[in-house]
Amino acid sequence: MNHRDTPTRSESPSSLKYKRKRKNDSHSRYRDVKQNTSVSPLPVETNINDILMSASRIEFVQDDSVYSFIFYGTVSAPFCIDSVKFETFCMKISFVNKTTSVVTFTHTTTVEDEDVEKRVINEKVLEKEVTNQKKLYDSFVLSPFVPRVFAASVFTNKEFNDIISSLQQKQVFSANADKTMMSILRHLHANKSWNVHIFLMEYMDEKYKTLDERSFTMSLMGSETKTFDPTNIRTGYLHMAANIACAASSVGLILYDAHNRNGLSDSQGTDVRLIDVGDAFDLHNDDDTSKLQRMFNTMLSKISENSKELLPSLCSFFDVDEPSKLPERFYDNLRFSDFRTQVDVSIQDIHRTLIMIAFIDFMMNTPDRDSYSSRHSNCRCRYTMEIIYGKNSFINFNSFIINTKCRPRLSVDDFNQNLNIVKQIIMGIIKPESKKLIKRRSTCSILGGKHKKKYKYYHIKTKRYRRIIK
Ligand SMILES: Nc1ncnc2c1ncn2[C@@H]1O[C@H](COP(=O)(O)OP(=O)(O)OP(=O)(O)O)[C@@H](O)[C@H]1O
């Protein structure tokens, strides 16, 4: 979700304060569900009620972000999604309404007892998050870089109360989860017009940490002090490659909230999962592309009025000789290649995609659009970009636009080595190793062969499930 109009926590100097331990209160070891793909005797239905009702334990993960409350659940009987068995889920709960006006509320965080301002969100925005995540998962099913989507739906205030009451009776909540749920119920009681969006997805276990968390390294001297260096971590390359795959593929999504807490990577740095993918432009959607063009034109007129000094840089950024040619050139640069259909992915194409993603990110995240030269302009994917292009190259719009090395056309080979690393990771995403193909085929052959009937059964459920999340 997009944050308030302030720099992201991960980007602000106070970021140290926000070092995110996964605040769950589990005592149990997390199971690696991805390894466990054998066929269960009977799948439970893939709808939210059934998954929740089969929960044997629900634990607290976090409640201090802008919109949601995150939980981690374990079920007593495995459920199947598209013939893969799961025993755990991540539950993202948000308050929703139908209005677009900003509604805020104060929530006292469960673990640290701090007051944070949270927001109620429009239903449609969350639908977009679920649809985008599902699209990305399905399109890259052999090398996924988002958690698998299980189900999502809006529950009325009363329906939600009923579900939680029965779970409370079954005593599935851990102490912190219970405390958070009580707080959620209190807010709902006080605001009867609010409904609740529940999003169930694959839970990325304790091995996964946000890029923000991975940015803290113990000092070499062995002291207790941790240093924060988000541009010095290899997992950043994975986040970036995943971000590029969203845009430069048939999916065509440009994420503009891909900050360092909206992605999780495993301890070996071999797997990344982007989360919170609702804030994105869909390049195949005419409304979105028109919106992008309108935004660019507005930006241009604001710059012409208030920050004229940026115009020549903007022209040379897009390699045009006069400002009137800028809108067309901006749009041309948004035609990303589909890396999956290309014989060879070029470094130039990777570079252009990255620079355009950053450009749109800046356009979206400059709080005061009257002043693009303002030092408050920011880019959510700043740190991952700086892993390739060097510290402070994406510190604000002004310095980004005047930097002759960071233009859509790659003019220097200073970054080739880094871009080649990204290329290798992208190749792993778009042409996953045969190992994964073999693993998948063997799962399917068990389902389609010996247990043919079960396969049909799963298939019916799958269709139903698709209806749920539409
Ligand atoms: N599928 C998941 N598996 C494990 N942990 C998750 C999962 N989804 C979210 N989390 C945890 O919850 C945190 C918040 O998730 P997310 O960004 O989706 O919520 P949000 O309310 O939209 O956040 P914000 O408003 O700060 O952007 C993540 O940083 C991560 O630590």
Ligand SMILES: [Mg+2]
């Ligand atoms: Mg988030």
